[in-house]
Amino acid sequence: MSEVNIVEAPPGIEGSGFFATSMEKVVGLARSHSLWPLPFATSCCGIEFMATMGSHYDFARFGSERPSFSPRQADLLMVMGTIAKKMGPVLKQVYVQMAEPRWVIAVGACASSGGIFDTYSVMQGIDEIIPVDVYVPGCPPRPEAIIDGFTKIQELVRNESLRRRESPEYKELLSRYGIQ
Amino acid sequence: MINHPILTDNDPQKDTITLNLGPTHPATHGVFQNILEMDGERIVSGVSTIGYIHRAFEKIAEHRPFYQITPLTDRMNYCSSPINNMGWHMTVEKLLNIQTPKRVDYLRVIVMELARISDHLICNGILGVDTGAFSGFLYLMEEREHIYEIYEEICGARLTTNIGRIGGFERDFNDIAFAKIKQFLVKFPPILKEFETLFNRNRIFIERTSGVAAVDPEVALNYSWSGPILRATGVDYDVRVNEPYSSYEDFDFEIPVGTKGDVYDRYIVRNEEMWQSLRIIQQALDKIEKEPKGVFHADVPEFYLPPKEEVYNNMEALIYHFKIVMGEIETPKTEVYHAVEGGNGELGFYLVNDGGRSPYRLHFRRPSFINYQMYAPMSAGMLLSDAILNMSSLNVIAGELDA
Amino acid sequence: MGNLSNQQLVQRLTARFGERITVPTEPFGLLTFGTSAETIEEVLRFLKEDGELKFNYLTDITGIHFPELELSIGVIYHLHSLTNNVRARIKVFIDGNNPKIPTATNLWEGANWMERETYDFFGVIFEGHPNLVRILNVDEMTVFPMRREYPLEDPNRVDKKDYFFGR
Numbered sequence: 001m002s003e004v005n006i007v008e009a010p011p012g013i014e015g016s017g018f019f020a021t022s023m024e025k026v027v028g029l030a031r032s033h034s035l036w037p038l039p040f041a042t043s044c045c046g047i048e049f050m051a052t053m054g055s056h057y058d059f060a061r062f063g064s065e066r067p068s069f070s071p072r073q074a075d076l077l078m079v080m081g082t083i084a085k086k087m088g089p090v091l092k093q094v095y096v097q098m099a100e101p102r103w104v105i106a107v108g109a110c111a112s113s114g115g116i117f118d119t120y121s122v123m124q125g126i127d128e129i130i131p132v133d134v135y136v137p138g139c140p141p142r143p144e145a146i147i148d149g150f151t152k153i154q155e156l157v158r159n160e161s162l163r164r165r166e167s168p169e170y171k172e173l174l175s176r177y178g179i180q
Numbered sequence: 181m182i183n184h185p186i187l188t189d190n191d192p193q194k195d196t197i198t199l200n201l202g203p204t205h206p207a208t209h210g211v212f213q214n215i216l217e218m219d220g221e222r223i224v225s226g227v228s229t230i231g232y233i234h235r236a237f238e239k240i241a242e243h244r245p246f247y248q249i250t251p252l253t254d255r256m257n258y259c260s261s262p263i264n265n266m267g268w269h270m271t272v273e274k275l276l277n278i279q280t281p282k283r284v285d286y287l288r289v290i291v292m293e294l295a296r297i298s299d300h301l302i303c304n305g306i307l308g309v310d311t312g313a314f315s316g317f318l319y320l321m322e323e324r325e326h327i328y329e330i331y332e333e334i335c336g337a338r339l340t341t342n343i344g345r346i347g348g349f350e351r352d353f354n355d356i357a358f359a360k361i362k363q364f365l366v367k368f369p370p371i372l373k374e375f376e377t378l379f380n381r382n383r384i385f386i387e388r389t390s391g392v393a394a395v396d397p398e399v400a401l402n403y404s405w406s407g408p409i410l411r412a413t414g415v416d417y418d419v420r421v422n423e424p425y426s427s428y429e430d431f432d433f434e435i436p437v438g439t440k441g442d443v444y445d446r447y448i449v450r451n452e453e454m455w456q457s458l459r460i461i462q463q464a465l466d467k468i469e470k471e472p473k474g475v476f477h478a479d480v481p482e483f484y485l486p487p488k489e490e491v492y493n494n495m496e497a498l499i500y501h502f503k504i505v506m507g508e509i510e511t512p513k514t515e516v517y518h519a520v521e522g523g524n525g526e527l528g529f530y531l532v533n534d535g536g537r538s539p540y541r542l543h544f545r546r547p548s549f550i551n552y553q554m555y556a557p558m559s560a561g562m563l564l565s566d567a568i569l570n571m572s573s574l575n576v577i578a579g580e581l582d583a
Numbered sequence: 584m585g586n587l588s589n590q591q592l593v594q595r596l597t598a599r600f601g602e603r604i605t606v607p608t609e610p611f612g613l614l615t616f617g618t619s620a621e622t623i624e625e626v627l628r629f630l631k632e633d634g635e636l637k638f639n640y641l642t643d644i645t646g647i648h649f650p651e652l653e654l655s656i657g658v659i660y661h662l663h664s665l666t667n668n669v670r671a672r673i674k675v676f677i678d679g680n681n682p683k684i685p686t687a688t689n690l691w692e693g694a695n696w697m698e699r700e701t702y703d704f705f706g707v708i709f710e711g712h713p714n715l716v717r718i719l720n721v722d723e724m725t726v727f728p729m730r731r732e733y734p735l736e737d738p739n740r741v742d743k744k745d746y747f748f749g750r
């Protein structure tokens with residue numbers, strides 16, 4: 001037998017030929033292990049992401065074998081690097097084009113809060129324009145830190161309720177950013 | 181190459197579409213935009229817009245003391261950040277008239293050449309990916325991990341290294357660092373050789389890159405090009421040879437020069453530069469053996485922080501520490517320009533000082549910025565796929581482009 | 584390492600231009616002199632096209648702002664003669680309220696973006712430039728941020744309370 005580890009089945013009622021569990025858990029399980037990221041790499045953190053995708057740290061083993069550069073087919077927007085005010089509308093456009101369910105991870109100090117660049121031309125954190133789920137601090141964060149952030153996103157995805165994206169709280173969150 | 185039919189003005193089919201080769205590239209190159217007018221697959225004209233990652237380095241530098249500007253210079257060309265750091269330290273040392281001992285120079289040369297290898301590895305790997313060959317890139321990224329391990333032994337960080345201090349290094353290279361460098365010199369050449377066998381005589385790669393974007397040396401000099409792309413056109417201008425800094429005149433190395441200046445020549449020049457860098461690192465290791473051990477910084481107590489044991493026990497060291505941190509040291513009121521050979525070309529630092537603890541004006545002469553301005557005029561008349569390879573071989577790093 | 588010493592360069596320059604350039608100095612071995620906006624084009628052309636001097640490489644064009652001087656904005660050219668291995672720095676100071684200077688794009692194509700950057704940061708108008716628009720900052724910006732009077736940080740920031748930062 002091979003040494004491949006398979007993820008544990010969610011709790012449910014088992015019998016001969018059937019397995020009953022809740023839809024949310026199955027869908028969460030499947031989604032969390034097949035997230036397709038959109039690497040929005042602008043600066044130095046992008047190079048650390050390239051190192052994470054390389055064979056030493058191997059990001060693909062988490063299910064992100066296909067980094068999608070088209071927002072329509074991506075699940076996870078990974079913003080890596082400084083976002084300047086000139087780039088802000090572009091980032092918002094890319095976020096709006098993504099289909100639900102979508103998650104956002106802000107990798108690095110510059111994406112989380114502007115980093116060391118407290119200047120007139122740098123946006124002090126991408127959460128001024130889009131809602132963020134996980135922040136990964138570091139300048140640049142080590143590949144282990146990026147993977148840790150990704151694992152937290154997987155936690156969020158696994159436990160997310162199926163109705164969350166239609167709920168009034170979520171709609172209110174989006175309207176605060178001006179996104180319909 | 182088949183010539184695409186050029187439609188005349190009266191032809192009802194003549195219509196150009198506007199393609200936005202936008203700021204969000206497929207990961208690799210960085211955030212800059214080209215708005216292209218396309219006639220089918222051929223580019224008619226293009227306009228470059230940059231500034232999507234403008235972080236106002238020059239303005240920040242006016243508000244920071246000299247030793248705090250080093251992390252800023254890291255983030256310009258982040259693929260080879262030690263070269264930026266060393267260049268900045270050498271500029272300040274030129275201003276303050278500090279002579280570094282030979283061992284420090286040789287250690288700096290090792291770090292800078294490793295950074296140059298690291299930069300060229302990314303450029304050539306990504307050039308391979310853009311032509312469709314992904315595996316070469318994976319082999320080279322593994323080698324970059326080894327270079328990162330060497331940086332970690334020296335300074336603690338992988339990518340934005342902040343290596344060195346004004347006057348030398350913060351600590352000596354320990355035995356593990358030297359062992360790792362020697363191991364790198366043994367393990368890396370076979371990998372580079374394997375990479376070359378994958379690409380150098382590869383029919384598809386040669387068809388994609390040979391003859392694409394050939395540049396005349398006169399035109400390149402007119403556009404102020406520098407670095408491997410200028411050397412690929414035939415001009416042998418290398419700052420390490422013309423104005424040697426950090427004891428480069430003691431080393432024996434060649435400058436690879438191309439003939440046509442096309443994408444294939446640039447690729448070959450970068451590969452050959454990596455081989456020359458390996459030669460330089462080997463010579464530096466041999467030369468360090470002959471120097472007195474344990475010397476890792478110049479004797480400038482006014483600008484180099486004394487070790488903490490002395491600060492806590494010794495009055496003089498405490499006073500120097502206080503003066504350095506609070507900025508009570510007088511610096512000459514003059515201006516200096518120093519250039520180093522970065523991964524992309526002549527990286528220059530123009531420093532105007534007014535005697536205080538921060539510069540009055542600091543300007544970075546960034547090679548990516550100056551090399552890139554020829555891209556839009558050059559891409560007129562090219563096919564789109566050739567233009568992509570052209571951009572990838574220019575090795576434009578977005579952090580250096582916008583500063 | 585060049586076969587043209589700074590002395591010879593000074594001699595040629597003073598012979599040709601005399602009073603129209605300031606007295607050359609040599610901070611750290613790099614010959615530096617100043618001139619006025621009317622003469623700069625002639626100086627650059629002379630340095631580039633002269634058969635002996637051959638300053639065919641334009642290293643950089645940048646700006647500087649000294650608010651206390653009468654001619655407060657300076658445009659600084661760095662030139663390099665590759666065959667003679669000699670560098671030169673030329674400084675031109677112009678009026679800060681109406682900074683105008685002829686462009687160098689007729690001599691070197693590479694001056695195009697360098698002059699756009701200087702315009703973006705200092706507001707210097709280069710007469711004759713084919714496309715003098717902002718290059719690094721957002722297009723709608725109305726100020727020239729590298730001038731000394733403008734702050735580093737964004738003044739419209741609401742979440743940074745001065746009280747917590749000791750201001």
